[in-house]
Amino acid sequence: MQKRLLLLFITVIGITSAKAQDIWITRNGNVVFHAGTSLEDIDGTNSEVASLFNIKTGDLAFQVPIKSFHFKRALMEDHFNENYMESNITKDGTYPVTVEGDLMIHGFTKKVNVPGTITITGGKINAAANFKVLISDYNIPIPGVVSEKIAKEAVIELKCNYEKKN
Secondary structure, three states, X not given: OOOOOOXXXXXXHHHHHOOHHHEEEEEEEEEEEEOOOOOOOOEEEEXXXXXXXXXXXXXXXXXXXXXXXXXXXXXXXXXXHHHHOOOOOOOOEEEEEEEEEEEEEOOEEEEEEEEEEEEEEOOEEEEEEEEEEEHHHHOOOOOHHHOOOOOOEEEEEEEEEEOOOO
């Protein structure tokens, strides 16, 4: 089973250009996870959900920290994080993820959904994703004089080396 991670990109330009009264925010939303049967109640609750709502455009953005789900028994929480959600990414290895979000180039925004990896080596964390975008999807004019010199697709390489925040 491929481990999945949802990375939500919020276009700062779009948010900062919107009128303040159009943006509503919460930092204490609630998500409940039910996965029980008649034999066992398995319910996790997360009260650390952040969300932005732009009432003018109807855009919603959510951030749900997986490790903030709490269960009635510690063992359920451990299994949820280690076996099912793979949120305890602390062991050395390469973890496949999916990067989803909005990519804005030249004032045009398109949804992207691309594979990536998180690699842990000796306590260091790196993230990487590579994908292509069509120049024409972002309405970028290419003058005829140089059209043969510029590729129709651009390759985007994302690399991040993380350090623990002190």
